[in-house]
Amino acid sequence: METLAWMQAKLPEILADLEAFVRRESPSGDLAGLKEAAAFLEEAFGPLEGRLARKETPKGPVLLLKREGEGAPVLLLCHYDTVHPRGSFPEAFRLEREKAIGPGVYDMKGGIIALLYALRHAEASGRRLPALEVLFTPDEEVGSPETRPLIEAAARKARAVLVLEPPTAEGDLKVARKGVGLYRLKALGKAAHQGVEPEKGVNAVIELAHQILKVAALEDREKGTTLGPNVVRGGTASNVVAEAAEVEIDLRAWTMEEVQRVEAGLKALTPILPGARLELSGGLNRPPMEPTPESLALFERAQAIGKALGLSLRPGRVGGGSDGNFTAALGVPTLDGLGLLGGDAHQRTEYVVVPEIPRRIALLAELLYTL
Incomplete structure (x- = not known):
């Protein structure tokens, strides 16, 4: 040629x-x-x-x-x-x-x-x-x-x-x-002295730990859908009940149908601990x-x-x-x-x-x- x-x-x-x-x-x-x-x-x-x-x-x-x-x-x-x-x-x-x-x-x-x-x-x-x-x-x-x-x-x-x-x-x-989604899930609790009155606090790290397992459960490896809760931040000091914690989540999916299913699941997350709150931000960066x-x-x-x-x-x-x-x-x-x-x-x-x-x-x- x-x-x-x-x-x-x-x-x-x-x-x-x-x-x-x-x-x-x-x-x-x-x-x-x-x-x-x-x-x-x-x-x-x-x-x-x-x-x-x-x-x-x-x-x-x-x-x-x-x-x-x-x-x-x-x-x-x-x-x-x-x-x-x-x-x-x-x-x-x-x-x-x-x-x-x-x-x-x-x-x-x-x-x-x-x-x-x-x-x-x-x-x-x-x-x-x-x-x-x-x-x-x-x-x-x-x-x-x-x-x-x-x-x-x-x-x-x-x-x-x-x-x-x-x-x-x-x-x-x-x-x-694959489509790529980038999300941040934040857990909000209440600070308190860990040694004196921990019962007055709401531990955001514990709340976030519960939520991370729920996030991981949204994966569907057979369909190629993965969620990576790969970056976690939280708390201020070891003697303070953690008031806030957050996780960054990486989503990869072959189809928009799967993206929509996962996003619905993320938006449906509800707190486990009494007094805790959740905030979800981010979204789809690139469609499939x-x-x-x-x-x-x-x-x-x-x-x-x-x-x-x-x-x-x-x-x-x-x-x-x-x-x-x-x-x-x-x-x-x-x-x-x-x-x-x-x-x-x-x-x-x-x-x-x-x-x-x-x-x-x-x-x-x-x-x-x-x-």
């Missing part, structure tokens, strides 16, 4: 651009680093066909590349923030055997470089692309609080959404992701990315292209969320995992597999040509 041969010839350039981008470390919330990474994106994507616009937000710059074409656009979602604080890696970028290692190289700066070379190939070869809108966002790793409205507004105009997150560790594309016939048809198109490239792609399901959760919840056909093959996401050993880079970029380019 000509596209794959072109990518293989460009591999040294691809690696040079990948290194330049990864070395501009851009942790979520690090505005200086995010601006440096956004400047790289402007340098790289600015000369391409289309119009590149920049919007400053409290979370960092958002870039939007628009390329004209027939019909409703295909939306491509790219985030350039990472989870790694600056200096987390011994070297910001290094090649080790067949791996390129660095902060965000897999999640998901590699996917952005893949898109860069897919678009460069289109211009070099004269191949037809659909109308495109590409969003580069700076806050995905912290839940996309600033950019979710922008993503959803763009998705409502799109006929399909491609997400440049990496594939699974096995190399599969992603057709389903549930497969639809349209999104599965999009996957099957990519699967056929992959077969021609020597890839055996399966429809992957993962527990973590992405910005694709938002677009899928709107009913827009969404396919995730079109970035570079690698592994160790969010770890200090995060990497992409160098020999597989051309094949993954060719897959993305050829998929775009068919849309």
